[in-house]
Amino acid sequence: MTHSFLPVSQKDMEQRDWDILDFLFISADAYVDHPSFGHAIITRILDNAGFKVGIIPQPEWRDTKDFARLGRPRLGVLVSAGNLDSMLNKLTASKKSRSTDSYSPGGKAGQRPDRATIAYCNRIRELWGNIPLIIGGIEASLRRFAHYDYWSDAVRRSILIDSQADLLVYGMGEKQIIQIAELLKKGIPVSEIRDIHGTCYKNQSIERLWNYEECPSFESVVSDKAAFAEAFRIQYIEQDPVRGKTVVQRHDTFYVIQNPPAAPLSTSELDSVYQLPYTRTWHPMYEKDGGVPALKEVEFSLTTHRGCFGSCAFCAITSHQGRIIQSRSEESIMDEAILLTKLPGFKGYIHDVGGPTANFNRPSCDDQLLRGTCKNKQCIGPVPCGNLRVDHEGYLELLHELRTLPGVKKVFIRSGIRFDYLLADKKSSRRFLEELCRYHVSGQLKVAPEHVSENVLALMGKSGKHVYEQFMKEYENMNKKLGKKQYLVPYFISSHPGAGLKEAIELAEFVRDLNFMPEQVQDFIPTPGSLATCMYYTGINPLTKEAVYVPKSSHERKLQRALLQYRNPSNHRFVREALKIAGREDLIGWGEKCLVPPEKKESRERQERREKGKSKRRH
Incomplete structure (x- = not known):
């Protein structure tokens, strides 16, 4: 066990008198040795167990040269796309490229490939053929079955199939990785590691399985949204380490087989994760770039x-x-x-x-x-x-x-x-x-009511509007009692499944009555693995099988965003359009409850004089 960084170069290995690694960890994030970063936890867990581990963070993925710089490891290669799904890391809700990447040196974007897990695994297979290849992290975890991919607007196969990996570790992974490592160390072929909870593998047969649930196949969920919703329902309800069953899904001639989730870590086990000797900072090679911005949020x-x-x-x-x-x-x-x-x-x-x-x-x-x-x-x-x-x-x-x-x-x-x-x-x-x-609290407390429409809140799994109103009142009263001026900053989501223009206007009126102008609006992003993403793609609530309205067009999503920021003059034309479509033109004008002024740039005084003149002529 060591308090220094783990090797990232042959020189680092030589300083430890290591000729060969047991495991090579490939990460799409920059190397930050802090327990808020998945690659830090997994490599420290292995290091603490006596395995020799090296890290190649953000390798150049266009050829195999960078992947080979620490040599072929003895037991296997571990691959992770990092703390975020690589597509979410790169693209916004409107599918525009993000200008920064807080998990890269200096916050510079473009340091990782699209679908990083697949890209890295393809290079490893090209370089070392059938070496044991294990994928994990949030991207692998949430794409373990056939899933809807918002950025390509298509249903994709399990990432276990597309990456050509041998095993997929889902969840946080500490228990699984040690079990896998110990079995590989004993010489057990990776193709025979089949019983570890919190892992997925692929096989051509399910004859020897028992107590399992089979989802509709990849081919079915691609062609039938009801089948997709049913597959998600099965995966969702079996996501439990105590009562959960094995879940399988056929992909052509293979089955993706998910063992039940790993048991929760006990308090002592979780304590031990945080007691490992992290350096708690970014690797010195990033000093020239000013470090890695994501650390500043959690340091x-x-x-x-x-x-x-x-x-x-x-x-x-x-x-x-x-x-x-x-x-x-x-x-x-x-x-x-x-x-x-x-x-x-x-x-x-x-x-x-x-x-x-x-x-x-x-x-x-x-x-x-x-x-x-x-x-x-x-x-x-x-x-x-x-x-x-x-x-x-x-x-x-x-x-x-x-x-x-x-x-x-x-x-x-x-x-x-x-x-x-x-x-x-x-x-x-x-x-x-x-x-x-x-x-x-220092001036502001951030909270997340997310919406105020009862229908939308129910689909979100959130408490009703009256609960937030009660909390607002109690928060205000408590600050008055303490003699403090502190405010709530609520977060709201636009364009969530179930939210049409009617619900978006209801939310805008609530924001108006709060006299609150959101600086940023979180436009719903359908990320893999979430219940709302299933609703977005299928138009079905998989838990009830009821139909759900989904605002899918980029234009309607723009209108809903604009309604939340109705005070911004650049949004006025979109707000007026939304109000006219919804039959709420009563909210256009100069009245106290109006959201936007009329289309003509006419002062309130002038409008009042004109209306007064019309009244006199009528009499």
Whole structure:
């Protein structure tokens, strides 16, 4: 075990007296040795287990030369597209190229190929033939079955097929990678590694499987959207480490076979992940570029847990980290906080304390670890389950301990508070809200109601509009009590499945009444693996089989974005168009409730004089 960076060159290997690697890790992200980066965790896990691991970050993918610079590894090659899907990393919701890439040196775009997992694997096969090839990371995890790809507007095969990989690790991967490594070390052929939970493999037969669910085939889901929705439904409900079955999907002459998800990490296991000797910074080779921007978002933040039982339809965390919360111990978190205070550049501010949802720090109910999550019921949205166990006590104690650490001036919570979960806490919601406003907000608190239409919120899996209105009121009252001027900054999504122009106008009127102008609007992006993406592609809610309206045309999506930012003069013509289409011309004019002025550039005073003159002539 070492506190230095893992090898990225032959010189690094020589300094360790290594002639050959056990594993080579290929990453589409720049090398940042920090536990917020997947490549750092997996390589440190292997290093800690005694395996010799080298990293080639962002290789030149147009030929094989760069892939060969550390030599052929003894046991296998691991490939990841990084912390984001490579297509999402490159393209916006309007399919325009992003100008920056925060996971690349200096934020420079263009350092990774499209569909990076496939591109890298093709080069590895070209270079080393049948070497064991294992793919993982968010891109592989969420594209493990036949999936809709927004950027090509087509259903694509499982990435396991297109990449020619031997195994696909889905989820976070710590348990799986060690099991795989140990089996390869014992000389077990990769073609015989078939029973590890949290992995997928391909085979020409399913005769020896038992207790499995078979999805409609790739060929079926390409030609039939109802079949696609049914395939997604099966994959979605079996995504559970306790009750989940093996899931299979035929692709021509092969079957993609998904073993059930890996068991959640225990508290001690998760603690051990964060106790590994990360250097917690970018590799020195990036100094000339000014480093890697993505580190700045997490450098002085603390991850308290994994998983999310919120199950928002537009989010794929359920398919990657799962619904069962896995928490670190307070001791582990405090040890890391003390470490942060000693890092160069620490100025007394812990930027975040949380996970996918900050105040979900324990499983939603005690039954989950015994029987798994409910197959046909959600924990909190749109209506909280009667068995939901709401508890902020442990989180409150942790925050108190953190803000009293020597050298800590302020502890922020930026990873998002579920206000519906907070309000459901009959025991400590008021205390939590008071401490949140008193100690952990600096002027603004970002929250994510996402929409206000009850129909859209139900499809999103979010609580109703009245819950957000209640939270707004309680937040305002608490800040008045504390003598603070602090504001809510709500995030909204436009063009989500279920949202037509009527719903978009309802949201615009809500924004108007808040006297709030969103600086940025999140236009819904159908990313692989999410429930909302299935709705977007099929027009079907796969869980209920009901039809769902989907705003697909680029023009309607533009109109919905414009409605949310109706005060921007450059959007006025689009807002007027949307209001006319929806029959809401009552919102065009100079009235207090109007969203935009009339098309003619006419002052209010002039319009009033003209209307007064018309009235006199009529009399």
